[in-house]
């Protein structure tokens with residue numbers, strides 16, 4: 001949409017000149033490095049929490065008990081079959097420890113990119129299964145069961 005483009009560039013230009021507002025993050029596919037097409041996103045995920053995440057790549061639900069609980073049940077429905085009920089690993093790797101095939105997972109942005117865009121083989125994109133807000137909730141649950149070294153928990157760092 002042309003109009004949208006104009007508005008976006010104006011906003012960006014203003015942010016640059018005035019040096020205000022943090023630039024929004026750019027989400028990329030974990031393997032291909034191409035920008036993720038957010039137009040595939042399921043409806044209903046553009047919540048205040050997701051908007052906040054898009055500003056700095058940090059998951060505001062990490063400290064939200066209710067979101068973590070809801071994330072757990074979403075995980076049981078959509079992920080546990082391959083990653084195990086305690087994220088201990090099954091067909092897919094364990095998600096609670098600090099070994100990641102994709103080291104970017106140590107940041108919330110990196111974890112989201114894998115969920116939304118997928119990785120190799122059976123780890124397909126999840127945008128058809130969960131909306132972006134639900135993905136953040138699942139991510140918060142995964143962080144809540146972390147058993148790895150605190151030093152490697154980059155998502156906790158300011």
Ligand code: HEC
Nearest residue numbers: 078079082091092093099100101102114119120122123126
């Ligand atoms: C059909 C099976 C399947 C389902 C369903 C599935 N995954 Fe995966 N997942 C995999 C496989 C296999 C890999 C390894 C892919 C790779 O190495 O590229 C993987 C990789 C991952 C990784 C990267 C792990 C690492 O060590 O870097 C994350 C994170 C992940 N999955 C999270 C999830 C979450 C969260 C869900 C639910 C929303 C989910 N997956 C659903 C099979 C699955």
